Structures are given as C-alpha cells and as structure tokens.
Amino acid sequence: MATAMTDTITAAEPVDLLSKFDPIIQTREQLLAAGVEDPFNLVMEQVLSPTRAICNGRDTILLGTYNYMGMTFDPDVIAAGKAAMEDFGAGTTGSRVLNGTFRDHRDVEAALREFYDMDHAMVFSTGYQANLGIISTLAGKGDYIILDIDSHASIYDGCAMGNAEIVPFRHNDVEALEKRLKRIPEGAGKLVVLEGVYSMMGDVAPLKEMVRIAKENGAMVLVDEAHSMGFIGEHGRGVAEEQGVLDDVDFIIGTFSKSVGTVGGFCVSNHPKFEVLRLVCRPYVFTAALPPAVMASSATSIRKLMHGGNKRAHLWENSRTLHAGLRALGFQLGTETPQSAIIAVIMPDLEKGAMMWEALLKEGLYVNLARPPATPAGMTLLRCSLCAEHSAEQVQTILGMFERAGKAIGII
C-alpha cells in the first residue's frame, strides 16, 4: 500500500510553468554578466523636477519619461490633488459603477469633453485598460478588427480579449489597409484601429487618407492618441485634429500618464449610444476607480493643457534641435524628420544598445532601452522623449552626452 502511494507521487512529475521563460532569463543573465547595469531595474531615488532625478545614485537628466508637457510638478496640479486627498480620502475602494464615482471622476470627464469638444468621455484606471476595454467591447465574435501591425500591446490584448477576427496590415500602408477592408465579408462589423503617433519610432500615421478609406468602406474608426495629446493639433487634440479628420473618428483613446502627467486612461466619442459602454465594458466595471487625488490633479492638468501654447512651441523646438543634433553626430534615427516628441536612435544590436544605454546613464542621462518584441523589425532602440520643461541648454548637454557615449562605444 505504502509503495503504491510513493509510486503515484513520483509518477506525477511536476511541470514548471516558468520553464518557457528560460531563454529570456538566459539573455538577461548574459547581459548583466557583461557588467551592464540592469536597464529594466532602474530606481529613481529622488525626482527633482519633470526633467531631473537621482537615478541609481546619480543626478540624471530624464529623456525617456513621456512627460511631454512637464505637468508632474505643476503647482496647480499638485495643489488640486492634495485638496482632493484631504477632502475625499486616499482611495475609492470601489468600481466606477458602484461606489467608485466621486465628484472628481465626473469632473475629469467634464474636462475631457471640454478639451476634445466631444459629447462623451469615459475614464479608465490606465491607458492600457482603456484600449483593452473599449476594443474588446466594441468588436466581438464575427466582427473584424483591421489594425496596423505595429500597434501597441494594449491594442493587441484588447483584440484577443474580444474574440474578433484580427486582420493586420503593414505599418502606415494606406493601400494595404484598403485592400483588406474591401475583402471583408459584406455585413460584418468592422473596426479600424490606428495610432496617431507610433511610440517606438515616433512616426505619425497618415490618418487623413486612412480615416477616409475606413469610412468609405463602412468601418468605424478608433485612434489611439496617447503620444500626441497636448501638443499636436491646433488644440492639442492629436494627429487626427492636425490632419483635419477628428470629426470622422468614432473613438479617441488616450492616457493621463504622458502629457497630463498623472495616471489613467480614457475614451472620448460623439457616438449617441456611447454611455452604454459603462455597463458592458468589463475592464471598466470590474476594477477599482482611480483615487480622487489623481482625478483632481488630472482635471486641473487637462484644463491647463488647453492653454499650453508656449510650452508646446518650446517642446517642438526641443524635438527639432535634438533630432538635427543627433543626425549631425552621425546617429541613425527612426524618422527622417522630427514628427513628434519621440526620437528613436537605432542601435546596431542589443549588446551595443545596452552598452550605449549604460554609458549614457553614467554620463547622467536616462533614455528608454527598447528591444524586441516591443520594437518593429527586431530592432534595438534608444528611445528619447522630450519634455516642454527641458531647457535649450539641457538639450545641448544631452547632445554632448550622446557624442561622448557614442564615440566610447564605437557607434559613431
């Protein structure tokens, strides 16, 4: 009897579910064994301003935080958050559809309607959840989602969760989009998903043509403007506004964790039935609402962004100066011209990229190290995102750091 029991136990060999990640563990160990500081384990011990922090013990210029408009330390934004925390407490402890809608959740949605001049706004706990929720709820089994192959992970995850048929097309290829739209069976629901600015290379989508083609073929259109809000388009509403097609876009997705400087995600729309989504969108219903301090800070920040003309002009100046400077130094960049506040510096490979990232960190500069599978075409990138609060002098300092590091690593 005892023997039989032992046999049973040894027969059931446990399968380690983490074994499938062994190649990633190995790559990481090789990188760290070469003496490189861990690019994915940086700690900011102190944050001094939107553009400076003490990182791993060093005074560091921040050039990879998406804090485009530098709102994180805006005195009005901080004051609004402090007051809301005093008055409404630290958290909501509940879903938006139960006990989690406070005064400031309503107010931040009002601020978004004002900012975009649209009828409806719905706030999610993160930008990731906004894409996850809206896309999976709009397009279900039997519907078709036609999306750019370089779409963000949150878009792909929203697609997977909704069980729609997923049809990708080559990045920014208008003709490829049109061909696929025309092949979709008649009568099927169609959602075209695009981004204003693609965050890996910092390039802008040809929304004017793409939105027109989507509409001609009877599709609804969703545009993720996470990386353009606040500084692209006349009112900072994004690439769709800049290219004159905002009225034809059915749903705009955005985030508070970039230009707004807080955390949260949203969808704005003029669709008359939009409000029903609050009842049927699971990533909206089955999670806790953001803390009131975050909502109050966000509302204040959004309303200030409506009047941020000077800051926007300076951000563009910074983007142009850095782009031209890096090109002149001989770096290979993701775009021929500066199209957004993101400038991607293309590295020859992951090893050189990690060495360059570390050399820059030691110079006192933080950028994002981006690598496959997040990047297109298996590239390793050093992704720089500029801030309206970077001074002209800081941009020159940054160029000096790139020059020294690039020469030391042998990239330029």
Place this chain on the structure above:
Amino acid sequence: MTPADVDAKIRTLIEPFNKKGVAIEDATTFAGDLEFDSLTVMDFVAEIEDEFDVIISMNQQAEIENWGQLVAAVHKLQDS
C-alpha cells in the same frame, strides 16, 4: 483551383522567403523548419492574400503551423 494548383501557386510565392532553400513538404513548419519570424509571416501572408484575394486573419494563422495546413486553408478560403 484544385488543392494542387493552390500548392503550386503558393510554392512560387514562398520562394523569396525560403532563404535557406528548405525542401517543403506537407509537414514542413513555418516557425520551426522555415524559421519565419512575425514580420516574415506578415509579408508572406500578404502575398497570399493579394494573390488569392482572400483574408487570412491572425486567428486563422494561429491554427496554421505547417505547409499542408496552409494549402488546405487557402484552398477552402478561395472556394468560399
């Protein structure tokens, strides 16, 4: 088109992607034997879609692991 015609057509389409000249049989896998990465898959699928005027969604692609399955799937799609 018969399955044999579909097979012959896709065989010409795959040539530029089959850089190592791997001999293709029904059981030849795209990820394993042909070492296709996601970009190569996209380009190859786009060629087939354009040639046959069909859509092979990512959901359908996930079910197709080898050559035989691809030929069968495309044959079925262009028939419908």
